[in-house]
Amino acid sequence: MTSTSKLFGLATGVLMLAGASAAHAAGDAAKGAGVFQSQCAMCHGVTVGANGIGPSLAGVYGKPAASVAAGYEYSPALKGANLTWNDASLDKFLAAPQSAVPGTKMPYAGLPDAADRADVIAYLATLTGK
Amino acid sequence: MVLKGVAIANDQTRVLGVRKPPEIDTDQSEFSNFHRNDGYILRTDKQMARITTDHLPWLPAALVITGLIATADPAHAIPAFAAQTGEPCSACHIGFPQLTPYGREFKLEGYVAGGMFPDFKNLAVMSQIGFTHVQNKVAGGLATNYPSNNAWSVQQTSIFYGGALDAKIGLGAFIQATYNGIGHTFSWDNTDIRLARLTTFLKKPLFYGFTFNNNPGVTDLWNTPPAWGYPFLPDALGAGPPTAVQLASLGGQVMGLGGYGAMNITLSDMLYAEGNVYQSLPNNLGHTLGAGYSPIAGVIPYARVAWQHSWASNSFELGAIGLEDNPIPSGISHAAADHKMDLGVDSQLQFISATHALSLQAAYVHEWQHLSASYAAGNSSNLNDTLDTVTLTASYLYHQKYGITETYSNIVGSGDALLYGTANTKPDTSSFTTEVDYYPWNNGGPSFFPWANAKLFVEAIVYPTFNGRSSNYDGAGASANANNLLFTGIWLAF
Numbered sequence: 055m056t057s058t059s060k061l062f063g064l065a066t067g068v069l070m071l072a073g074a075s076a077a078h079a080a081g082d083a084a085k086g087a088g089v090f091q092s093q094c095a096m097c098h099g100v101t102v103g104a105n106g107i108g109p110s111l112a113g114v115y116g117k118p119a120a121s122v123a124a125g126y127e128y129s130p131a132l133k134g135a136n137l138t139w140n141d142a143s144l145d146k147f148l149a150a151p152q153s154a155v156p157g158t159k160m161p162y163a164g165l166p167d168a169a170d171r172a173d174v175i176a177y178l179a180t181l182t183g184k
Numbered sequence: 185m186v187l188k189g190v191a192i193a194n195d196q197t198r199v200l201g202v203r204k205p206p207e208i209d210t211d212q213s214e215f216s217n218f219h220r221n222d223g224y225i226l227r228t229d230k231q232m233a234r235i236t237t238d239h240l241p242w243l244p245a246a247l248v249i250t251g252l253i254a255t256a257d258p259a260h261a262i263p264a265f266a267a268q269t270g271e272p273c274s275a276c277h278i279g280f281p282q283l284t285p286y287g288r289e290f291k292l293e294g295y296v297a298g299g300m301f302p303d304f305k306n307l308a309v310m311s312q313i314g315f316t317h318v319q320n321k322v323a324g325g326l327a328t329n330y331p332s333n334n335a336w337s338v339q340q341t342s343i344f345y346g347g348a349l350d351a352k353i354g355l356g357a358f359i360q361a362t363y364n365g366i367g368h369t370f371s372w373d374n375t376d377i378r379l380a381r382l383t384t385f386l387k388k389p390l391f392y393g394f395t396f397n398n399n400p401g402v403t404d405l406w407n408t409p410p411a412w413g414y415p416f417l418p419d420a421l422g423a424g425p426p427t428a429v430q431l432a433s434l435g436g437q438v439m440g441l442g443g444y445g446a447m448n449i450t451l452s453d454m455l456y457a458e459g460n461v462y463q464s465l466p467n468n469l470g471h472t473l474g475a476g477y478s479p480i481a482g483v484i485p486y487a488r489v490a491w492q493h494s495w496a497s498n499s500f501e502l503g504a505i506g507l508e509d510n511p512i513p514s515g516i517s518h519a520a521a522d523h524k525m526d527l528g529v530d531s532q533l534q535f536i537s538a539t540h541a542l543s544l545q546a547a548y549v550h551e552w553q554h555l556s557a558s559y560a561a562g563n564s565s566n567l568n569d570t571l572d573t574v575t576l577t578a579s580y581l582y583h584q585k586y587g588i589t590e591t592y593s594n595i596v597g598s599g600d601a602l603l604y605g606t607a608n609t610k611p612d613t614s615s616f617t618t619e620v621d622y623y624p625w626n627n628g629g630p631s632f633f634p635w636a637n638a639k640l641f642v643e644a645i646v647y648p649t650f651n652g653r654s655s656n657y658d659g660a661g662a663s664a665n666a667n668n669l670l671f672t673g674i675w676l677a678f
Contacts, residue, residue: 092451096497097286107275107286127270129298131351150382150389152293156352159269159298161289163382163389163448170451 080141081169086177089170097160100181108160113183114139115175119155122183131157144175264346265290267305267635269298274584274626278534278541279639281412282579285499285534288405292391292446294380295356299348305635306347312339314641314673316421320666326421327366338365339420342373354380354393366420371474372436374402374411385447392445395460399435400486403444403458406501407577408530408547409488411435414575414591417619417643419671425595425613426604426651429551429573430509431526437470437478438462440486452495456503458488467517481510481521490530497536504529505549513558520557526550541581549573555603562602569598571611587621607659610652619643636678645669 090100097108104110109123119137120128135155137143147154148171150164165171266273269290273280276287283291290297299306314337316326321333330337342362349355360373380393395403401411410432418424442460449455464470464480471477490503505528510521528549535542551571558564572595579589592615599609622640630636650664651657657664 089451092495107271129270131298131300152297152351152354153382157296157298157300157348159271161286161293161297163289163292163391163446165451166384166387166389166448 081172081174081176083173083176083180086170086173086175089165089174090177093162093165094174102183111178112181114181115144115179116140117183119143129155129157129159131155132159139178141172141175144178145171148174264306264308264344265295266637267308268303268347271298272584272627273637278536278543278579278581279416279587279589279621279623281416282407282543283405283412284536284541285494285497291403291405292380292393293356293382294348294354294378294393295346295358296348296351296354296380299356300351302345302347302349306345308344308346308677309342310344310675310677311341312673312675313337314339314419314671316419317670318422318666319668330366330421335421337421340364349377354382356380364420369474372398374399374435376402378403388447388449390445390447392443394441394443396439396441397460398437398439400431400438400440400460400462400507401488401505402435403442403460404488405446405456405492406490406503406530406532406545407543408501408503408532408545408575409505409528413545413547414577414593415617416589417641417671417675419643419645419669422645422669422671423650423667425593425611425615426606427571427595427597427611429526429528429549429571430511430524431505431507431528431549432573434462434507434509436473436475438464438480438484442486444488452493454492454494456488456490456492458486460486462486477515479512479515479517479519481512481518484509497534499532499534501530501532503531513563514561520560522557523554525552539583541579541584543577543579545575545577545579547573547575553598558603564603565600565609566598566603569600569603571595571597584626585623587619587623589617589619589621591615591617591619593617604651606651606653607657608652612649612652613647613664614649616646616648617643618645636676638677639675640673641675642672643670645671 094111097106099106099110100112102110102112103124104112105123105126109126109128112122114122117139119135119139120132132155137155145168148165151158151160151162165174265276269275276284276290278284316335316337318326318333323332325332326335340362342360345357345359347356349357355378357377359375359377361370362373363370376395376397378393378395380391383390383392397403399411401409404411407413410428440460440462442458444456444458446454446456461483462480463483464478465473465475467477485508487506488503490501492499492501505526507526509524509526511524512519512521514520526549528547530547531545533544549572553569553571555564555567555569559567574594575591577589577591579587581587594614595611597604597611601609604611620642623638624640625637645668647664647667648654650667653664655663
């Protein structure tokens with residue numbers, strides 16, 4: 055993802071925060087945007103079609119796993135995980151991706167802090183798929 | 185790790201050594217390392233076969249390659265690691281073999297991401313074909329049965345297994361076996377089989393794992409140690425430094441077990457530590473694996489620590505590395521051994537964006553040599569010597585297709601007439617290496633073979649000093665620049 059698109063994605067996310075429903079995750083979406091930038095943005099885009107090393111996460115919240123990012127080749131493990139991305143499943147996955155879904159393509163140690171995870175989940179919930 | 189375009193084996197399409205030291209029978213020399221620590225360079229090998237322009241249909245091959253490039257198709261699946269993850273090679277590599285942050289995480293995690301169990305897609309093939317020109321022709325040939333200059337060669341062809349063995353338990357492997365097209369030998373090459381797990385320690389994420397491998401440093405995450413560092417593109421037909429530190433000399437001749445841990449002390453900072461122990465391959469096993477027999481007294485330790493700070497896709501690493509070795513110069517097991525100890529520091533800086541990728545690497549290694557066995561046998565003039573190496577590398581890759589790498593390498597050692605046999609008794613050799621690359625398929629191979637990748641390269645090496653001097657280094661009038669080298673060709677992986 056280019057720096058420009060990263061900035062665009064961040065700006066889009068921040069703008070969305072203003073109208074985001076507080077009913078999603080208990081975290082702070084604004085803080086989550088910061089954690090996302092440092093931990094996730096190198097691989098994941100936040101606008102539709104912005105696939106990088108990882109899939110775009112636009113509209114991922116509330117959807118079945120491996121179903122959102124058109125054109126992205128999800129791992130067989132994630133396709134077969136029968137997950138829906140909600141607070142609980144995202145929290146488990148972000149804590150230890152390879153433990154939650156062995157065979158996932160995401161080689162990431164995980165976010166150990168529950169508050170960080172909640173913040174990121176709240177931020178993801180603001181990313182619409184439109 | 186997964187190459188961004190290179191089919192294979194991502195990591196490491198480099199092969200272990202090539203040239204043989206004189207005290208080892210040439211029949212045993214399979215590894216493609218260009219340098220050994222014995223102070224000699226061999227341009228010939230008994231088993232080297234003739235591969236000249238008469239034997240290589242390079243022109244038709246070039247036309248076919250050109251055609252393939254023209255029909256390149258945006259691709260996804262690339263064999264071995266790339267096929268397993270479904271990612272382009274550039275996800276894990278800046279060119280190759282240099283690793284990106286994603287590549288380092290993939291390796292830390294045991295090569296399992298995206299896979300579950302072995303699959304045919306975890307197999308890959310790599311071949312390096314090139315043309316060698318040296319400034320001054322070499323009497324007797326660049327190698328046995330090779331012309332004195334201007335020779336084509338298929339330098340090495342490797343097969344790989346790369347990827348998950350059992351992802352649920354974190355078991356994965358990188359296994360390489362190589363046919364040496366110069367010496368016409370087949371041997372095992374870089375091998376790293378690891379079991380990786382994730383846990384928490386002090387409330388911080390901790391990857392920890394265990395490894396069986398055959399080369400100190402092959403497990404490393406950065407491209408500063410010799411195993412995956414300079415030279416990225418060795419030419420087996422060219423002359424190389426007359427000696428090397430032990431960290432660059434043991435590939436394939438040893439086998440070892442160890443463990444590692446990588447803890448994210450903050451979201452942006454990782455501490456890495458690794459410790460392995462090695463022993464020489466038993467005689468029979470060494471010959472079975474094509475590595476020959478280079479005995480070491482006892483078990484030798486290897487240690488590595490590093491700190492990495494990351495921001496976005498950029499990273500800075502600072503580390504230290506150490507190896508203790510007890511080589512037996514006579515080649516006879518249980519005979520007297522020398523003692524050598526390497527200690528080094530290294531650093532790597534990477535800036536990566538979709539358009540640009542820049543990496544800077546620096547490594548310094550000091551080696552203490554206590555040559556009691558060599559001295560007693562009359563093979564060294566001193567009981568104690570030292571050897572220092574400095575390597576500085578800068579690489580830039582544009583749009584994942586056009587790359588340039590510049591490397592400065594300097595080796596400085598004690599004067600030792602018997603050990604090195606040079607005119608001024610020193611092994612000192614410095615070089616500037618410029619490598620220009622084109623990766624036509626980094627974002628996907630031809631439509632009928634989307635996992636293929638290639639690197640077309642031109643490499644030039646200039647030697648300001650060689651074997652201790654810039655001129656008359658052999659006492660017979662030879663100049664260092666006579667060894668200047670031009671190497672061009674293609675690195676194919678599929």
